[in-house]
Amino acid sequence: MGEFRFSANPIPPIRYNEVWVDVCAIRVRKFYRMASVVSVPARTETTIVPTKPLHDVTEPAASGRVHAVAARAQVKMGRAATVPDGINWFTLIAMSAFHVGAVAALFFFSWQRLAVSLVLYVLAINVGIGMCYHRLLTHRGYHVPKWLEYVMTVCATLALEGGPMFWVATHRVHHQLSDHEGDPHTPREGGWWAHTGWMLFGESMHDQFDGLARYAPDMKKDRFHMWLSEYHWLTVTLSGVLLLAGGWYFGGPVNGIAMVLWGVFLRVTVGLHTTWLVNSATHLWGSRRFPTKDDSRNSFWVALLTGGEGWHNNHHAHPVSARHGLKWYEVDPNFWGIWILSKLGLARNIKVAQYDPENPRPAGM
DSSP states (O other), rough: OOEEEEOSSOOOOOOOHHHHHHOSOOOOOOOOOOOOOOEOOOOOOOOEEOOOOOOOOOOOGTTTTOOOGGGGGOOOOSHHHGGOOOHHHHHHHHHHHHHHHHHHHHGOHHHHHHHHHHHIIIIIIIIIIIIIIIIITOOOBBBBHHHHHHHHHHHHHHTTTHHHHHHHHHHHHHHHHTSSTTTTTHHHHOIIIIIHHHHHBSOTTTTOOOHHTTOOOOHTTOOOHHHHHHHHTTHHHHHHHHHHHHHHHOOOOOHHHHIIIIIIIIHHHHHHHHHHHHGGGGGGBBSSSSSSOOOOOOOOHHOOOOOOOBBBBHHHHHOOOOOOOOSSSSSOOHHHHHHHHHHHTTBBSSSEEOTTSSOOTTTTO
């Protein structure tokens, strides 16, 4: 397809970041062209966008100029790059502890504890990971006021999936090298690796800000995002303290401990696995509407668990689109949340891919 149009505020043509990837021992430079994307709500102005932006960046590092980075600042991703470094024992022990706590929570069931866990799950996984980390910060599929962006980012850290710098940079590398060498979590290197193994080997990247900044310069220039990237664990810890204190006050010490088991350990563990299913299951099973250059697939059941993130083939075909469910039956609660924000005047420049069954080609083809 050629150039396409979407209605939005007048902006200069955006060129997709010229990314030099060092994580797979060779340097790869890629540019892409975009496919049909429109903004919601539509306006009279029209901007011709000849390329596919995955995110809005204004830093010099994203202008297409190559900058030398010290070897110690370069991050290593993919099985071949991280397994030789051995098991990350801190992550393994922490993940094991959360799974033990999740199983223990099942012995302390109550409807009240389930309700608290569900509310925190929606805030962390739907509002935080799906709407904020993924569709807002990583792909800039829409915009919100800065104060709301920060609130949503705090919600995302409740998922215990790392700070905004780590999450955004890792996901952008995934799109750049999807299902090829250097992809952090491709099932081509094993289904278990894509689901969980990639987190358990090699040096933790959560604080490798200099290397991650190559892929997320927009995060690096934001002081709040950088602070939260360093102290992303603080919100989960604080939520645990509040659940313990509140549960203890209203029902005694056992209720306090049970609240922590449900609101932190079980809720975080389930949230991690639902997010990891997008990395693994939606690159293994499901339908392919678009002939993308990776193994991405659309999965109804993963979409139900994640609020619409399971329409992964749609997403890889049109990564900048804030809407992943492109057909009426493809449920996409995370986009519904963005739509509600737009009706409240809090979300603007919402980009939505338009599926053309006569020409079902992904962006860049």
